[in-house]
Amino acid sequence: MSDSPMLEVSNVTKTFGSLVAVREVSLTVARGELRAIIGPNGAGKTTFFNLISGFFPPTKGRIIFDGQDVTNGPVPGRVKRGMARTFQITEVFPELPVRENVRIAVEVAAGYALRPRLSATERAGVNRAIDELLQRTRITEKADRLVGELAHGDQRIAEIAMALALKPRLLLLDEPTAGMGEQETFEIAGLIRRLHREENYSIVLVEHDMRLVFHLADRITVLAEGALLADGTPADIAANPDVQAAYLGHAA
Amino acid sequence: MSATVIQAPGGDAPGGQLQARQRILTLVMVWAILLSAPLWLPLVGGYTSLGTRILVLGLAAMALNFLVGFTGMVSFGHAAYFGLGVYGCGLILRYVTASTPLGLLAGLVLGGVAGTVIGALIARRRGIYFAMVTIAFQEIFYFIAYKWNGLTGGFDGLRGFTRANLHLGFATLDIIKNDVVFYYFVLFIFALVVAVMGLILLSPFGRTLLAIRENERRARFLGINIERHIWLAFTLSSIFIAIAGGLYALLNNFADPSSLYTDLSGELVIMCVLGGIRVFWGPLLGAAVYVVLQDYISSHTVNWLFFVGGVFVIVVLFFPRGLLGMLRRRRDA
Numbered sequence: 001m002s003d004s005p006m007l008e009v010s011n012v013t014k015t016f017g018s019l020v021a022v023r024e025v026s027l028t029v030a031r032g033e034l035r036a037i038i039g040p041n042g043a044g045k046t047t048f049f050n051l052i053s054g055f056f057p058p059t060k061g062r063i064i065f066d067g068q069d070v071t072n073g074p075v076p077g078r079v080k081r082g083m084a085r086t087f088q089i090t091e092v093f094p095e096l097p098v099r100e101n102v103r104i105a106v107e108v109a110a111g112y113a114l115r116p117r118l119s120a121t122e123r124a125g126v127n128r129a130i131d132e133l134l135q136r137t138r139i140t141e142k143a144d145r146l147v148g149e150l151a152h153g154d155q156r157i158a159e160i161a162m163a164l165a166l167k168p169r170l171l172l173l174d175e176p177t178a179g180m181g182e183q184e185t186f187e188i189a190g191l192i193r194r195l196h197r198e199e200n201y202s203i204v205l206v207e208h209d210m211r212l213v214f215h216l217a218d219r220i221t222v223l224a225e226g227a228l229l230a231d232g233t234p235a236d237i238a239a240n241p242d243v244q245a246a247y248l249g250h251a252a
Numbered sequence: 253m254s255a256t257v258i259q260a261p262g263g264d265a266p267g268g269q270l271q272a273r274q275r276i277l278t279l280v281m282v283w284a285i286l287l288s289a290p291l292w293l294p295l296v297g298g299y300t301s302l303g304t305r306i307l308v309l310g311l312a313a314m315a316l317n318f319l320v321g322f323t324g325m326v327s328f329g330h331a332a333y334f335g336l337g338v339y340g341c342g343l344i345l346r347y348v349t350a351s352t353p354l355g356l357l358a359g360l361v362l363g364g365v366a367g368t369v370i371g372a373l374i375a376r377r378r379g380i381y382f383a384m385v386t387i388a389f390q391e392i393f394y395f396i397a398y399k400w401n402g403l404t405g406g407f408d409g410l411r412g413f414t415r416a417n418l419h420l421g422f423a424t425l426d427i428i429k430n431d432v433v434f435y436y437f438v439l440f441i442f443a444l445v446v447a448v449m450g451l452i453l454l455s456p457f458g459r460t461l462l463a464i465r466e467n468e469r470r471a472r473f474l475g476i477n478i479e480r481h482i483w484l485a486f487t488l489s490s491i492f493i494a495i496a497g498g499l500y501a502l503l504n505n506f507a508d509p510s511s512l513y514t515d516l517s518g519e520l521v522i523m524c525v526l527g528g529i530r531v532f533w534g535p536l537l538g539a540a541v542y543v544v545l546q547d548y549i550s551s552h553t554v555n556w557l558f559f560v561g562g563v564f565v566i567v568v569l570f571f572p573r574g575l576l577g578m579l580r581r582r583r584d585a
Contacts, residue, residue, distance in 0.1 A: 053473070079475030091473070093466035095530075104463045108474045112456040113481070159470075166475065 004067040006031045006170050006202040007052070012061030014047055021047040023226045024061070029170070034196045034203045036213040039223035040246065045206045046088060046174060048223065052204065053085045053172050054078045066169060082169035088178050088206075090155045094148025098139060098158045101147050102130050105165035129165065136199075137161040137191060153184030160191065171195065173205040177212060185209060192216060214238065222246075282533055286439055290432045300431040301503070302547055306540045307435070307442050308499045313523040313535030315492030318449055320521070321529035322458070323485040324465030326379075328517050329386030332370075332393045333363040333490035335512025337497020339397060339404060342507035345413035352416045352427070352502060356441070359498030360491060366393070367490020375483040387514065394512045409508030427502075438499050445495055450532065452488065461485050526567050528574025537576050 007029040014022040022044045029035045039045050051058045054075045063071045070078055093101050106129045112118060118126065134140040139157050142150060147158050156176060163171060176192065177185040189212050195201045196216070207213050213220060213234075220237045222230040224246045230237055237243055289303045316330045340362030341355035348354070374385045397404045404410055418425040418437065427434040452458045460481050463471040472478050501507050510516065519542065520535075527538030545563060549556035571578040 075472050076475045076477050079473065085473055087469070087473075091467055091470040093463055093470065095466055096462065100459070104459050104471075105474050107456040107459065108476055113460050113476055114484075115456045116452060117455050162470075162474065 004064075005029060006033070006066060007204070008062075008064040009052065010062045010064075012048070012051055012058040012063065014044075014051055014056070015059045020226055022051065022058075022223075025223065025226075025228045027221055027228075027231070029202060029204055031202055032196075032200050033218045034192075034205070034216055035219050035221060036217035037204065037206045037221045037223060038208075038210070038213055039229070042225075043223040044226040045223055047226075049085075049172060049174050049204075049206050053083065079166055079168075082167070083172065084163035084166040084168035084170075085172035086156070086159045086163055086174060086176065088175040090152070090159050092147045092155055092159050092162070095146060097144050098147055098150070098161075099130060099134070099143040101158055102133055102161050102165055105162040106130055106133070109166045133161045133165055136164065151184070153180050153187060156180070156184075156188060157191065160188075164195075169202060171201050171203045173203065173207075175206050175208060177207065177209050185212065189216065278533065282536075286442075290435050298544075300435050302543065304431070304435045304438050304503055306536075306543045307438050308496055308503055309520075309523065309543060310536035310539035311442050311445060311499070312493050312496035313520050313527070313539045314446065314449065314532075315489050315496060316520045317524045317529055317535045318453075318492060319485055319489040320524055321531075321534070322453055322465060323461040323482060323489075324468075325482060325485070326383050326521075327386040327486075327489075328383045328514070328521065329388070329390030330489070330493055330520055331512055331514065331516035332386075332390035333367050334493045334497040334500070334516065334520075335393060335397065335509075336363040336366050337494030338501045338507045338511040339410065339497075340494070341498035341501040342410045342413055343403070345415070345501070346410060350413075350416040352418055355415075355501065356495065356498040359501065360494050363494020363497060364487065364491040367494070368487045371483045371486030371490065375479040375486065387517070390512065390514065390517060394509055394514075397509045397512050404507070404509075407509065409506055411506060414505045415502040434502075438503070441495065441499060445492055449488075449492060453532070457481075457484075522564055524574075526564065526574060528577030528580075530573065531576045531580060534574050534576040538574065541575070 005028045007027070009025065009027040011024045011026055012022060013020065013024055025044075025048060027035070037045050037048065050056055052063060054070065054073060057072045061071070062069060065078065065083060066081060068081060070081065093104065096104075103126060106126050107113065107115075110122075110126065110129075112122070112126075131140070134143050137157050137160060139154060139161060142154055147155055150158065160173070160176070173192070177188050180188065192203065192205070193216060196203055217234055219232065220234055221228065222237060222240075222243050229246055230240045230243050232240070286307070290300050293300060293303050312330075312334050316327065319325050319327055319330075337359035340359035344351070344355045344358040370389050374382060374389075377385050398406060400406070415427055415434075417428055425433050425437060427437050453461070460471065460476050463474070463476060464478055464481060468478060497511065500511060523538035523542050524535045525538065526541055527536065528534030541563070542560065545560050546556055549559050567575065
């Protein structure tokens with residue numbers, strides 16, 4: 001059903017013991033939308049993100065992805081349905097070259113994960129897919145370097161290339177520019193914009209960099225103390241007095 | 253100042269070619285040494301069955317390293333599957349039939365089945381918990397072999413069998429009396445197992461194991477079914493090491509509970525670390541160093557383990573990547 005939203009989160013709550021990390025948060029992401037989730041430290045952004053991506057199940061609430069209930073589903077099932085994520089702290093295979101990092105993702109996505117060998121045609125197909133991904137993310141030059149030896153920004157780009165290899169319909173990016181310099185942030189922002197505007201990915205990202213968020217997002221969700229504070233276009237959010245009080249006031 | 257990046261479309265990466273060349277060079281060197289060993293071993297003060305022992309324990313260490321070095325799961329109880337291979341082979345030869353291939357097959361099946369079942373039970377454990385559970389299961393098998401006197405000979409071990417000569421139809425290989433022929437027979441089995449192991453590691457499945465070793469979280473979020481892959485790796489590793497166990501029974505014409513004991517598991521881990529766990533051939537070198545040191549020093553003093561321990565400490569402190577790992581590092585630089 002292509003008229004159902006890409007992602008529909010209804011009233012999810014996550015408690016850890018007596019701590020309520022996320023309280024009754026709902027969110028609907030349309031197809032092709034770029035949604036940013038912002039909020040002060042400890043607002044529950046990353047917990048909320050982990051609920052969406054299946055890192056752990058919610059205590060209450062439902063998560064519908066592409067028309068399917070995935071609330072308690074395991075990670076591999078979500079990945080197969082087209083959900084891919086990156087992490088706040090870049091998660092790559094550091095002792096392998098960029099190309100091999102992407103190769104593993106491409107092979108798993110193609111269903112070769114248990115295969116003892118590939119035919120020449122299959123291998124050529126994998127190599128083509130790798131080259132294409134490296135070019136799309138503009139990291140071809142560094143393809144043969146070990147990921148662990150690259151700069152932070154390039155590691156993040158390699159991680160995004162791996163996520164793209166899974167042919168996702170929804171891309172979840174957890175603080176894609178965390179800990180990056182000006183130039184690296186600029187490059188990552190460019191990549192995200194291309195993926196969104198030119199390749200029409202639906203994207204949900206958690207981000208601290210306000211310039212980036214207001215520049216890229218179609219809609220913004222603001223969390224504070226685990227609860228939904230506001231939800232709207234960048235202009236709405238910028239004008240919202242609650243948000244200014246809770247968040248922008250401190251940041252500015 | 254415009255830097256034009258020229259890319260070779262579709263061409264193999266130069267890094268890939270260099271790696272392939274290094275791999276071939278290593279293969280040629282390893283096999284030249286192994287194939288010629290019976291010729292030069294006596295000249296350097298060794299003897300053929302010492303070489304055979306290195307092959308068998310080297311195979312066991314490489315099988316363990318399939319799990320430790322290439323999947324990132326440390327088992328301190330792999331002697332269980334080695335020992336089941338030893339007893340499987342010994343029991344067939346002792347009670348059923350004097351057939352070397354059947355003995356090896358029985359060892360493989362016994363160790364493989366145990367590895368499959370136990371692997372399924374422990375694939376969710378991680379780190380130290382995984383290692384502890386492997387030790388616990390090993391203790392169970394040890395006590396079965398130790399207590400079941402009627403079948404296994406208990407503490408005294410299983411005696412009264414010998415490896416049988418191989419009848420190929422056109423010729424008979426005298427592996428009973430001729431040490432050199434037996435060496436080449438063991439080398440043949442070694443080659444088969446190592447080839448399978450190497451091809452698996454170069455396959456898409458093998459790469460998923462590296463992925464799990466490198467970063468389990470990333471691997472999971474690529475959609476890899478981590479538990480299933482760890483279970484498969486454990487099963488394969490136990491099958492490989494059970495074959496080494498079968499060869500060990502043939503080598504000694506004897507099976508005893510020490511082949512199932514914690515000490516051996518520890519020795520195998522030491523061999524892996526000595527040679528280098530990130531290097532395919534590392535554990536074989538580690539086994540060679542360990543066995544030669546043991547053989548040489550134990551002919552001078554009963555406290556040989558003290559000196560082997562000293563060497564181990566030196567390697568761990570100064571060459572943390574192992575002897576072969578360090579060599580490869582230097583060549584890359």
